[in-house]
Amino acid sequence: MKNDIKNAPIGVFDSGIGGLTVAKELITALPGEDIIYLGDTARVPYGTKSGRTVIAYSHSNTEFLISKGIKLLVVACNTASSVSLPSLNSEFDIPVIGVIEPGAKKAVSVTKAGKIGVIGTPSTINSSAYKKAIEELNPSIEVISKPCPLFVPLADEGWTEGELVERIAEEYLSSIKDTGIDVLVLGCTHYPLLKHTIQKVMGEKITLVDSAKETAMEIKQALIRENLLNENSSSSNKEFYLTDVSDTFLSVAGRFLGEDIKKIEMVDIIGTTKVPSP
Amino acid sequence: MKNDIKNAPIGVFDSGIGGLTVAKELITALPGEDIIYLGDTARVPYGTKSGRTVIAYSHSNTEFLISKGIKLLVVACNTASSVSLPSLNSEFDIPVIGVIEPGAKKAVSVTKAGKIGVIGTPSTINSSAYKKAIEELNPSIEVISKPCPLFVPLADEGWTEGELVERIAEEYLSSIKDTGIDVLVLGCTHYPLLKHTIQKVMGEKITLVDSAKETAMEIKQALIRENLLNENSSSSNKEFYLTDVSDTFLSVAGRFLGEDIKKIEMVDIIGTTKVPSP
Numbered sequence: 001m002k003n004d005i006k007n008a009p010i011g012v013f014d015s016g017i018g019g020l021t022v023a024k025e026l027i028t029a030l031p032g033e034d035i036i037y038l039g040d041t042a043r044v045p046y047g048t049k050s051g052r053t054v055i056a057y058s059h060s061n062t063e064f065l066i067s068k069g070i071k072l073l074v075v076a077c078n079t080a081s082s083v084s085l086p087s088l089n090s091e092f093d094i095p096v097i098g099v100i101e102p103g104a105k106k107a108v109s110v111t112k113a114g115k116i117g118v119i120g121t122p123s124t125i126n127s128s129a130y131k132k133a134i135e136e137l138n139p140s141i142e143v144i145s146k147p148c149p150l151f152v153p154l155a156d157e158g159w160t161e162g163e164l165v166e167r168i169a170e171e172y173l174s175s176i177k178d179t180g181i182d183v184l185v186l187g188c189t190h191y192p193l194l195k196h197t198i199q200k201v202m203g204e205k206i207t208l209v210d211s212a213k214e215t216a217m218e219i220k221q222a223l224i225r226e227n228l229l230n231e232n233s234s235s236s237n238k239e240f241y242l243t244d245v246s247d248t249f250l251s252v253a254g255r256f257l258g259e260d261i262k263k264i265e266m267v268d269i270i271g272t273t274k275v276p277s278p
Numbered sequence: 279m280k281n282d283i284k285n286a287p288i289g290v291f292d293s294g295i296g297g298l299t300v301a302k303e304l305i306t307a308l309p310g311e312d313i314i315y316l317g318d319t320a321r322v323p324y325g326t327k328s329g330r331t332v333i334a335y336s337h338s339n340t341e342f343l344i345s346k347g348i349k350l351l352v353v354a355c356n357t358a359s360s361v362s363l364p365s366l367n368s369e370f371d372i373p374v375i376g377v378i379e380p381g382a383k384k385a386v387s388v389t390k391a392g393k394i395g396v397i398g399t400p401s402t403i404n405s406s407a408y409k410k411a412i413e414e415l416n417p418s419i420e421v422i423s424k425p426c427p428l429f430v431p432l433a434d435e436g437w438t439e440g441e442l443v444e445r446i447a448e449e450y451l452s453s454i455k456d457t458g459i460d461v462l463v464l465g466c467t468h469y470p471l472l473k474h475t476i477q478k479v480m481g482e483k484i485t486l487v488d489s490a491k492e493t494a495m496e497i498k499q500a501l502i503r504e505n506l507l508n509e510n511s512s513s514s515n516k517e518f519y520l521t522d523v524s525d526t527f528l529s530v531a532g533r534f535l536g537e538d539i540k541k542i543e544m545v546d547i548i549g550t551t552k553v554p555s556p
Contacts, residue, residue, distance in 0.1 A: 153431040
């Protein structure tokens with residue numbers, strides 16, 4: 001039985017396709033693991049929606065992945081990680097890993113100034129999830145946050161470099177640039193696509209932290225700790241599901257994963273979602 | 279019984295709050311009518327999603343409004359109007375008015391050059407709904423279309439004027455500016471918020487057509503034609519429902535309606551939506 005569990009896939013969900021950056025790092029760090037990815041493209045984005053609605057969506061995504069027999073759940077969306085983790089942990093029996101803590105840990109280990117910047121969607125920033133995670137690791141560190149709502153549509157549109165995008169980035173980042181931070185957490189899975197522009201605007205002295213890599217390491221450690229590492233070193237299986245498949249999503253998906261996705265299935269989980277009454 | 283129907287409210291749905299621009303014109307044109315507005319903010323935006331998913335969402339929105347006893351349905355969203363109208367007309371018994379035909383009619387009546395530009399979301403432009411509606415009215419008119427995906431997030435962010443927004447607008451509009459069009463249809467309910475910027479970039483000689491006003495006139499005519507005008511000239515009732523209520527939506531909603539919304543209710547229609555299998 002334990003062997004069966006070890007060979008079970010890792011489930012990854014995101015509000016859309018941004019979480020493919022996490023899947024990509026996971027494939028690199030753990031090439032022998034099977035992965036099932038669910039992108040909730042029918043309801044994307046999460047970052048501008050209320051916590052209650054994001055929690056309801058996270059639960060229906062998790063139920064779908066659990067029906068596929070996953071051994072561990074990765075919440076590859078910063079907004080969903082910010083608001084849904086306690087609720088998912090109490091509702092479901094498998095280990096759940098989000099992207100906030102790994103990013104916070106990395107930022108705390110890197111800062112020398114004791115001042116960390118965090119950028120993300122309005123929901124992620126409003127939740128103060130990074131601030132809380134960083135302060136729990138080191139209460140003396142100061143956290144300066146800034147929501148950057150246009151970064152997600154810019155990345156989706158493929159506008160990731162050039163003068164115009166730099167001007168938009170300056171508009172958002174100028175207020176945190178000169179606050180004395182030496183680390184900036186990219187608190188949204190879309191933002192690494194704008195990495196070059198953000199680095200250029202912030203200057204070379206600021207270290208950018210991308211949660212995707214850190215999360216992959218955290219998952220590896222969790223699998224070892226829980227004795228859940230897949231011991232089959234032969235070829236592994238990757239499955240990709242989206243709740244809505246449009247041409248736009250498919251063309252952008254390859255850019256996120258860094259390789260073509262051979263097969264995507266569309267699933268309907270919308271009708272099974274229950275949003276609790278106000 | 280006929281009197282009961284006459285006194286019934288008009289139902290209006292949109293993917294979010296952009297359709298409040300249509301509700302506003304409707305209130306001006308028909309001050310005696312009751313209005314029930316539903317904004318599907320839990321699943322906004324529609325413009326980047328597939329036709330099948332948008333149709334499923336349109337049906338669940340319509341079922342909610344019909345359960346409230348409406349006499350006429352207004353689809354105040356260009357994307358939903360583009361793809362859902364035939365399906366809504368065949369499924370439901372009440373008159374259904376979309377925003378495409380009124381906008382197309384106005385554009386055709388205004389153009390002297392016989393060349394009309396249309397801007398909208400990727401889904402609206404991909405559907406060719408405006409092109410078809412214009413060609414049905416006058417097959418000799420040439421239609422030049424351009425999707426402008428960043429205009430919706432820009433309007434939501436409140437970035438509607440200034441040099442940076444003009445630069446973004448130029449990026450999208452430069453290719454249709456010098457094609458000889460003399461009319462530009464703003465084929466998305468969000469775009470009127472960027473009207474000044476779009477006019478500045480296109481030049482004063484181009485007439486901008488905003489579907490909201492034309493749609494309100496079309497509704498008035500439909501009510502007269504169907505003998506459904508509310509004959510109570512006393513105070514009318516407006517109800518606003520959203521599928522997700524976040525601070526962001528509430529702050530933007532006032533900007534769209536042009537007045538404060540006193541009461542918004544949150545409704546759960548997510549769990550009742552059925553997306554047909556691929």
